[in-house]
Amino acid sequence: MARPRKFDEEAVLDAAMMTFWRHGFEATTTRMLEEATGVGVRGLFNTFGNKEQLFHTVLDRYFAAVRAQLAPLANLPGRDAIDAVFAGFSADEPPGAIAHAGCLMVNTVFELERTDDTVRAQVAAYRAAWKDTFAAALTRANIGEVDTRAEFLVGALWGALGQIKLAGDKAAAIPMAEVVRATARTW
Numbered sequence: 001m002a003r004p005r006k007f008d009e010e011a012v013l014d015a016a017m018m019t020f021w022r023h024g025f026e027a028t029t030t031r032m033l034e035e036a037t038g039v040g041v042r043g044l045f046n047t048f049g050n051k052e053q054l055f056h057t058v059l060d061r062y063f064a065a066v067r068a069q070l071a072p073l074a075n076l077p078g079r080d081a082i083d084a085v086f087a088g089f090s091a092d093e094p095p096g097a098i099a100h101a102g103c104l105m106v107n108t109v110f111e112l113e114r115t116d117d118t119v120r121a122q123v124a125a126y127r128a129a130w131k132d133t134f135a136a137a138l139t140r141a142n143i144g145e146v147d148t149r150a151e152f153l154v155g156a157l158w159g160a161l162g163q164i165k166l167a168g169d170k171a172a173a174i175p176m177a178e179v180v181r182a183t184a185r186t187w
Helices: 009-027 031-036 041-048 051-075 078-090 104-109 115-140 146-167 168-187
Strands: none
Touching: 009 031, 009 041, 009 051, 009 104, 031 041, 031 051, 041 051, 051 078, 051 104, 051 115, 078 104, 078 115, 078 146, 078 168, 104 115, 115 146, 146 168
């Protein structure tokens, strides 16, 4: 008979997510996951599968959290929704905050050649959700060239998030975000 789990799966997933987010899939070792979660590798893998399966679960969890953050944007006027996304880069974060690690999905793009098709599909779905969010905002604002401008906004967003990953500091995205905000105001 299997022993009952003696850990909070939600808390373990959150700890694993933070570890992958800070270090990436490749650099995250099973030892790092054990230390971060407080659960032995056997317990982790018996519950969530191998490292790849755990990563898939973490990406799904991250995407669900971002979807929840995107939902209120649908209630804002289009220009305000776009501005809110890029204004968020200016918010102060304390040293060591996860915001200084960028975006888990965008960071995963840096490792795509070393990941599997499931991860590629998860990243593509995440990107599509952002594009759809921007397209809806542009449509609500009666701004033309919706597809082109939504692609521009996704590219700018991912570029800003990539800057954070490269610099290890959320402030690295502010110049790009300010240019995007100014550009969007002219549409």
